[in-house]
Amino acid sequence: MQREDAAQLPQFILQAALDIVQDLAWTTSAMILKTIDKFNDLVVSVYVTDDHILNISKPIHFLHFIIHTRFMLLHDSRSDDGIKSFFQEVHELYIKSLLNPLYLPGSRITSSHFDTKVGALARKYL
């Protein structure tokens, strides 16, 4: 139970952080919202794209379903530059997958290629 919970906790944190993102995204024009939320030692950073769609990621737990272009990163380090670069590259990847005509925007991204690429980016920047 405890171990399993530890595995799910990041997702819960990210989901809960949406409340804050939701308000914050309308108050700023910045794309990267740094450290908007934290729980214990885990910090949530969010990258909001122009069209207010959100995506989520985390170095340890990258969420495969990335929806409506808000990338959320749950991290414990504070390497701002790395996070920024990571977000930008993931955004690029996401746009590529959006261009796939068979991909229904809003649905889960099942591409393993996308997954490996994001994993590589995470290792590179975070």
Place this chain on the structure above:
Amino acid sequence: MEPDVSIETSCMIRIAVLPIGDVPSTLLRDYHSMLLRHCTIPLSTISSFYTEHQKSPFAHQPWETGSLRFKFVLGGAPPSPWEDFQPHRKILGVIGICHCPSSPDLDLVIDQFNAAWRGCSSVLVQRCFAFSPGDSQLEDTKKRENLVLFPPSDRSAQELHLQTMMQDISASLLMEFEKWVLQAESAGTILKTPLDSQATLSSEEVIKAKKRRLARAQKTIGDYCLLAGSPVDANAHYSTALELARLTADYFWYAGALEGSVCALLVIVASEPNSSAICNIWWVGMGFRCVCMLMASLQVDRMGQKDIAIEDEVRYRYNSVIVHYRKSFIQENAQRVSPLTFELEATLKLARFLCRRELAKEVAELLTSAADGAKSLIDASDKLILFVEIARLFGTLGYQRKAAFFSRQVAQLYLQQENRFAAISAMQVLAMTTKAYRVQSRTSISKQSLSDETETGHVDSGKMHHQSVVSLFESQWSTLQMVVLREILLSAVRAGDPLAAWSAAARLLRSYYPLITPAGQNGLARALTNSAERLPSGTRCADPALPFIRLYSFPLHPSQMDIVKRNPAREDWWAGSAPSGPFIYTPFSKGESNDNSKQELIWIVGEPVQVFVELANPCGFDLSVDSIYLSVQSGNFDAFPLSVDLPPNSSQVITLSGIPTSIGPVVIRGCTVHCFGVITEHRFKDVDNLLLGAAQGLVLSDPFRCCGSPRLRSVSVPSISVIPPLPLVVSHVVGGDGAIILYEGEIRDVWINLANAGTVPIEQVHISLSGKNQDSVISIAYENLKSALPLKPGAEVTIPVTLKGWRLFLGESDTAAGKNAFGSMGRTLKDGSSPSLLIHYAGPLGDAQDIETNKSSVPPGRRLIVPLQICVLQGLSFVKARLLSMEIPAHVSESPSSLANMDSKPFGEAVGYSKIDRLVKIDPFRGSWGLRFLELELSNPTDVVFDISVSVQLEKSGNEDNLSVDCAAEYGYPKTRIDRDHFARVLIPLEHFKLPFLDGSIFSKDLLSDGSTAGRNSNFSERNTKAELNASIKNLISRIKVQWQSGRNSSGELNCKDAIQAALQSSVMDVLLPDPLTFGFRLARNGSENAAKLDLPKESDTSIQHIASKNSVIAHDMTPFEVLVRNNTKETIKMNLSVTCRDVAGANSIEGAKATVIWAGVLSGITMEVPPLEETKHGFSLYFLVPGEYTLVAAAVIDDANDVLRARAKSESSDEPIFCRGPPFHVHVNGTA
């Protein structure tokens, strides 16, 4: 930590409410709620209970505006080690609640009460309220301390009484506070907190403590002032305390005093919003900064701004409070005690104070930092309280997900405590999070749906879009949802709530089965079963588990039960309302409702109906549905349950049936399912939404598709209405409903039995035909049916229907033959070539007045389609028809051969003949010249024997004898038998069709038909069309009937009209028309012309030979002859007649060298004039020299022939002579040479 803290908590007097004796929990709650109404007691109301024993230390007591505040703690609380630091943590009063009927002994009550409160040292006031005492208890006048009896009365009186008691308590407390403050001011009280080291103090610390003592005393006095409702006094003391504490670096107490001062400020603001006293206070106590701010804000007379100013002040001071609490952290004490809880409480207090949507960001930060502090908390219950408070505040802020997150943390903390009550709490907390995680139970959704709708109404469109996007997004947090549901399941199991466990497991299994391994699915199934075992049977749950159920189709009425709208205004009431158009076999009647999305269905009370639903079990275990039936909301439907077993990963279409019980609409929402021991309702709509989501890729998977079920368009529930009972006719063919096998042309009667299986009599019936080969139904005994009306329920009627096997077409017969070869005759049935009987019937019309007022109230009729399952087999087949001509010479006799009516009369006379005689149809004395036979060649490819009989119907109109029609009209021929696989020929004489006379008008028709003459005789009207000729041919043909019989009960008519027509076409003229002149000979020996004519029938009994001998001619004898010439036209004919006699060799025996016959009289060149339709005779005598056979032939050349004659003779030119020759007549000359 304490729950539910706020800044104002500091000014609340804590009172424990204890149940004394046995108090039912509902009553206790009730009494508690009565107390809760008296949380605030204005000072003005307690003055009567208050007596000033000495000068009050509360100099600025606001008697007019101030009030005492209470906090009632049900059940009390354990003493806190921090009581000295914050007196509001002390339990200062105790109220016992006693329910007299359950505790009769008041002394015992008092004892119990005293025992209860004596454990608590801090109690200043104690009262025991005894509710609803009995009479004996009221009469018990013994004075008992602290016991207050509430005499039984109505609620308002009781509340008034309670209020008075509370005022009394308030006054007592106020007096106690005064006493305490006076004491504290005079004597030095040592105030300690757990933060101060417990060990023996070092000298340095003793000095330090002494220094700090004064500040602490001032702070505590301030606290009591606050509790006593005198914030101004409190503020003064706090100011002192702050100064002193700062000097002694007593940060903890400094922070406490600061908290108190904020509370005082708020109380002042709340009680006297605009009084200038506030200014004074601030002049006295506060620093210059805030006073200026306050002044500014007060001068601007606007509440909002003042609020902002106060808010800023509170925020500023509380940040300071938090900082100072943090400063007071002492490293060496950290293991034992920590001021962290105060810091967190202060944070929560500030957050609660600021908790507004506009300040969401700030509050969220505060709460996040508070949550951060949780990991340093030692006590698990502190953590619990912290998370609860954080969750509550986030919830107030509108951050549902955050609230859910912390609620889940709370639940986890509960779950860590391994006991049942904690598990119940965990379950309840988790249940609150389900909305945020969108895994709600159906019961909670139904309550919230309304409020949600109203909420979205306010939101502007952009925001709404945004929210919908987010909610869409959230529906995909399946991992989280599964975790939450699993936790609910776990906590419910631990809490021993089987229903909640069942519900959670059902939700988990139904929504997330694709993400659960088969083993996990099995586990959930077990959990469901285990939970159900602990539930009473028949428990219902709002959340459906498996299987997935969707509507498959609503079958329409089978064709046996079609409902037809009745139009009472028309005789044919069924017209124009046929439900399925001109086709009998429409897709609708097959039971597939492909296009009936918005169709209306009519069900009938008492008649069972069926609905097809599809079940799917996408999980990896065998699912056994104990019972499933339609869930009908309208309550007028009896559904029949069914039990189904679904193997893993399978889907199945089942038929659910039921009976409508009363009139009205039927609303089918879904199915009620008894599965896994619990009854649930599965709505069709939910599954439709799920499938829609699956189609859009939003839902994990389509349960039906993963079970291999084909994709189905969503079927919506049609609007169904139930109408009163109608009659119901069931039909069967007498002798079995199997196919009626007919040979081509066979005519047979079948009996159809109609029975009224309904409960209403049938009053109107109409039978019509539809489908192919309608002409095969020759007659329906409609009268039988009519006479049986009204057909009562249960009654039945049998109607005969005469059928005739239709002709198979060539291809059809080929296939039929081919199929016969394979031995499957029945297959020819399915081509649907059989006709059907459409029986429209209806019950009584109902009240006449009803109909007038409301047309729609006419009960509808019904339609029964009785398909006649006729299988036509190839029978006798017609090969070809030929026209044969034949000549039989006549014998010359004494009897006058009638030349007139020569077609009809001989046969009219022959009617009485025996069967054998009829074989010889030809009068031997008349002969038959140009007789034509129609030869029909028939084959019998079947394996049965056919008997053929030919009958000819004579033209009745022309028959003046007016014999009985039946006999005269039909002329029978002996039967011809055709064995199987044989051919036979049937001869039909066509003699009888000749017209009695040659008429121009008749003949003109033929002229046109004859191609060669048509061109020449163009003066004849072109309008005399071929059609008229054809009509006459048809008339001719229709009189010929070829009937057959096979076996005992198969008989029919061979349809060979076309072939006959084709055969007759070329020579129809010869068949139909008589020659213009007919010739005849007779012996004129005895001169009696007419005598023999009547005798002839009698004579004909004798043989031909006899007649011949009697009428024989003897050689060497002068034999008188007469030649008769009849004019068959309507005009007089002049002619030149000549008679010749030939011998057997054909040589002319009258003229020439070897003439053997001597004659007397004129034999050639006889000029005759025959009037129309008359006969003329010419006598002569012959003397035969040699006996033997002679032939007499009469011939004539017609003078001045008219067009008719010419046409008949087919002459080429107008000046060509028309030559007529009669048939040869035989003369047998006896005697010796």
